[in-house]
Amino acid sequence: MYDVSIIGAGVTGMSIARELSRYDLKVCVLEKEIDIAMGTTKANSAIVHAGFDAKPGTLKAKLNAPGNSMFDQLSKDLDFHFRRNGSLVLCFDEKDLDHLEQLLQQGVKNGVSDLVILDKAALLEMEPNLSDDVVAALYAPTGGIVSPYEMAIGLAENAYENGVEFYFENKVLDIRKTDTGYTIITNKGTYESKLVVNAAGVHSDEMNNFVSSNKLEIIPRRGEYCVFDKEVGSYVDKTIFQLPTKLGKGVLVTPTVDGNLLVGPNAVDIDDKDDVTTTRSGLDEILSKASLSIKQMPSHAIIASFTGLRARTEADDFLIGELPDAKGFINAAGIESPGLTCSPVIGIMVKDIVVEILKPQEKKSFNPIRKGVPRFAEMSDEERQSLIAKNPAFGKIVCRCETVTEGEILSAIHRPLGAKTIDSIKRRTRAGSGRCQSGFCMTRVLDILSRELEIDRTEVTKFGGESKLLVGKNKEDI
């Protein structure tokens, strides 16, 4: 019998898991995929929003600025990349200056500090590659960028080290109320739990609807993005938004915390929660809209495109709390933008609800610190030399684009909740994230996985399930 079962190993679920791991509770995480951060968490704008965007009074507005302010400490404790690069909302028309001012006032109401409106001259001095059509912009110095999957993995590893249990490839098929709590039935087994936390992202409506008559509907909203080579990673330094106008919300141009440039997203409501295809019209749309913000779109340097799904509800706000008609079932549902930014506070909110119900003791043994995979590419030559002296695997570079060593890949495999797939290695080390997009290193990473996990090469998958890379030996059927 678990005290708490968390459904979903995205950044929301992992923030909750880590907060609960501070207490003397038996907690488990049930995740349908093979790894952490495989849904919305792995495909979004990776922005730590300042907090001026959401309508005052909503949970989104209330949680954003406090969430934002937690990232400095959290990124230090959990050793993930975060940079407070600041963000700009560009205004292209004198007639829209009122809207910019309203946005600033909204930000002030939401508790965002240091907001200021900059004129064209100040803007172009700050960001020389901005379009000459820009008139003014709202500058939010507290805006930041982060690696969402690195963050979620950091939270998960720390939660695991502090006692949380993880069950991957466990898809929840049903949840039933019992006398003592809930029975959760997955494709792999049955889990008894006093409390259930629903952090199932785009599937959080299905979880809610297993137990509540107050039906929820998540409408997956597709957002498409293009990733650019590091060659143009500093084309802009701030996260560049566009002031929403009658023509739509606009798309952003931003550096990523890993040093790439990112452009996107559009917003298309779809009905398939697994549909992460990119489309010609979508990619064209984001590139053409983003072109308004900057002098020249460096399209030659695109290395990848991807689609993420936002867990949107009609309520247009986060749904966090214990269900009135299903006591002990706690929703953290409808977590779309700025959900990543708010996730640390959502973790605390849900923890508070759990503590209120179960009244557990705080654990003295809780360790808030987690060390990530060493990053050879970011080290000095002296650090590299001493690392290779200790472990020669750090002298063997496997991913050449991103300078990722075999030592880092071994660390990713053998650490808590270690990597089992090619993509899991990528999200922990960046092997395969560079300009050749794993064209070179994928087979070598596959060899290392096969060797270290002691499985046949044909059993290695890209992202679990049937995503096998090799189907057999050449001509073996002849």
Added chain:
Amino acid sequence: MQEFDLVVIGGGPAGLAAAVAAKEQGIDDILILERENKLGGILNQCIHNGFGLHIFKEELTGPEYADRFVKMIEDKKIRYKTNTMVIDLSEDKLITAVNRVDGILTIQAKAIILAMGCRERPRGALNIPGQELSYSRFWRYRTHYGKKNDAGRCPCKCSCRASALLCRLDS
């Protein structure tokens, strides 16, 4: 720090030929740096024949052709390091490389020949839309191609979308 008159970065066809030519022109102190575990570069994956007709007057596969050059390198006692990747290069020709045995290597060269070949651009660089597939699924889609049903989709349930995509690409 080691010193060499000439450092050739890349032990593929260009680098090997350049090293041999430099040696024949009287430069003795040469080092080839190759990040693969053997010399030959792209030739090692060009397993078809047709190489060597001009230089060796016979038809060789890529690896055989590379092997001829490797023998020349050995005969001429040109030094090389495999499994060694250059990670930095300064304007005054100071090379930083890394391998398992030496760790971080710094090498001062009087001259450097860059013979690193090229990198292919992946699908993403062409910005072709679609769905991420692993290779074997891709293979399976290919085998279904041509068996579209009336809806223009593949009969195999798992591959509907991507098959339709491939059909579009192929048509």
